[in-house]
Amino acid sequence: MAKKTIRDIDVKDKKVFVRVDFNVPLSGTTVTDDTRIRAALPTINYLIENGAKVILASHLGRPTAENKESLRMNPVAARLSELLGKPVAKTDEVVGPEVEAAVAKLNDGDVLLLENVRFEKGEKKNDPELAKAFAALADVYVNDAFGSAHRAHASTAGIAEYLPAVAGFLMEKELKILGASLENPKHPFTAIIGGAKVTDKIGVIENLLDKVDTLIVGGGLSYTFVKAQGYGIGSSLLDAEKLDLAKKFLETAKEKGVNFLTPVDTVIADKFAADANVDTVDIDKIPDGWLGVDIGPKTVALYSDAIKKSKLVVWNGPMGVFEMEPFAKGTEAVAQALADATDATTIIGGGDSAAAVEKFHLADKMSHISTGGGASLELMEGKVLPGVAALDDAE
Numbered sequence: 001m002a003k004k005t006i007r008d009i010d011v012k013d014k015k016v017f018v019r020v021d022f023n024v025p026l027s028g029t030t031v032t033d034d035t036r037i038r039a040a041l042p043t044i045n046y047l048i049e050n051g052a053k054v055i056l057a058s059h060l061g062r063p064t065a066e067n068k069e070s071l072r073m074n075p076v077a078a079r080l081s082e083l084l085g086k087p088v089a090k091t092d093e094v095v096g097p098e099v100e101a102a103v104a105k106l107n108d109g110d111v112l113l114l115e116n117v118r119f120e121k122g123e124k125k126n127d128p129e130l131a132k133a134f135a136a137l138a139d140v141y142v143n144d145a146f147g148s149a150h151r152a153h154a155s156t157a158g159i160a161e162y163l164p165a166v167a168g169f170l171m172e173k174e175l176k177i178l179g180a181s182l183e184n185p186k187h188p189f190t191a192i193i194g195g196a197k198v199t200d201k202i203g204v205i206e207n208l209l210d211k212v213d214t215l216i217v218g219g220g221l222s223y224t225f226v227k228a229q230g231y232g233i234g235s236s237l238l239d240a241e242k243l244d245l246a247k248k249f250l251e252t253a254k255e256k257g258v259n260f261l262t263p264v265d266t267v268i269a270d271k272f273a274a275d276a277n278v279d280t281v282d283i284d285k286i287p288d289g290w291l292g293v294d295i296g297p298k299t300v301a302l303y304s305d306a307i308k309k310s311k312l313v314v315w316n317g318p319m320g321v322f323e324m325e326p327f328a329k330g331t332e333a334v335a336q337a338l339a340d341a342t343d344a345t346t347i348i349g350g351g352d353s354a355a356a357v358e359k360f361h362l363a364d365k366m367s368h369i370s371t372g373g374g375a376s377l378e379l380m381e382g383k384v385l386p387g388v389a390a391l392d393d394a395e
């Protein structure tokens with residue numbers, strides 16, 4: 001069902017609560033990749049130009065009591081202000097009197113950024129009281145946070161029950177492009193799943209087995225599949241609870257005729273650090289005490305060959321610890337293979353994969369770089385995204 005967008009409503013003089021996904025990587029107080037902030041600019045600028053009072057809200061990371069202070073939105077407000085070329089007010093609270101006072105001060109065209117919405121316990125629980133408190137700040141709700149659309153939280157879904165609720169330009173664009181590629185996928189269809197979040201991505205892998213011709217796993221999560229095949233993995237990342245499931249998926253892939261590719265060799269390190277001792281071994285030769293940190297050259301060749309034969313490639317999650325120079329080769333080689341697959345539609349999803357493609361200067365060689373990691377995967381699985389479902393239907 002098509003959803004109303006920002007174009008369908010009048011925003012002049014209105015207080016507009018915009019959920020954005022400013023969950024960006026930080027190094028101390030510096031935003032190291034501002035892609036997600038830049039991606040929201042068309043919506044923010046449109047609202048400014050059309051005389052709205054813009055209230056922006058986002059989560060940043062996964063706050064705990066220990067890391068909370070490092071996850072305040074101040075660096076994001078500073079970067080946004082630079083990009084907009086105008087001041088961005090920022091509150092230190094998510095809701096409450098300080099926020100209400102800051103909203104009351106807004107003139108048409110002003111921009112306010114709230115504190116990290118996950119500082120409120122009710123956010124992830126989709127607490128109706130928090131959703132109502134958000135709604136009470138504004139006249140209209142715009143969801144432009146495609147990257148968080150798979151989360152049914154107070155600021156991504158709950159709030160939509162209490163205000164007119166429409167999609168922003170980024171949300172609209174992502175749904176259009178990804179929808180067009182994934183609803184009737186071209187074949188051969190290859191999905192590449194990497195990164196570290198085994199638990200988050202294992203369900204995705206199961207659902208993808210019904211859709212893809214080739215499924216490639218790499219990065220930290222692949223070692224659970226390596227172990228599931230009976231090999232030792234030393235100190236590599238392992239999700240022991242998911243081992244039986246991993247075994248089952250390998251079987252299911254065989255039954256369904258899906259080409260399920262796992263690493264055949266790996267770069268190993270004797271500690272999780274850039275200055276570790278490093279070696280490259282076949283996958284059945286990982287010594288005790290060493291950990292897999294990247295795919296090896298034989299795996300690169302195997303994966304590149306599969307990518308070359310594909311008409312649609314979707315990639316989520318790096319092939320190794322690419323942030324550390326000695327372990328970046330596998331991710332770079334896979335990025336290059338996608339760049340070389342000029343006959344294929346190539347879609348990158350996930351903050352780290354997008355950052356990797358940028359780092360290797362291959363971004364302009366991809367068909368689409370999505371701002372959503374989990375969200376693009378869930379869309380690919382055919383799931384309805386709660387942040388989209390909550391929006392008003394177009395007439």
Ligand SMILES: Nc1ncnc2c1ncn2[C@@H]1O[C@H](COP(=O)(O)OP(=O)(O)OP(=O)(O)O)[C@@H](O)[C@H]1O
Nearest residue numbers: 195196197219220317320321350351352353373374
């Ligand atoms: N072999 C490995 N061992 C440990 N960590 C790894 C390994 N390979 C990759 N990683 C880490 O995985 C992290 C990225 O994983 P993640 O699952 O968050 O991917 P992503 O592309 O950001 O996707 P999403 O946006 O869906 O979270 C990187 O920080 C990378 O260093």
Ligand SMILES: O=C(O)[C@H](O)COP(=O)(O)O
Nearest residue numbers: 021023147148351373374
């Ligand atoms: O980076 C993402 O995928 C989104 O911002 C959602 O973050 P989350 O996985 O912490 O909900």
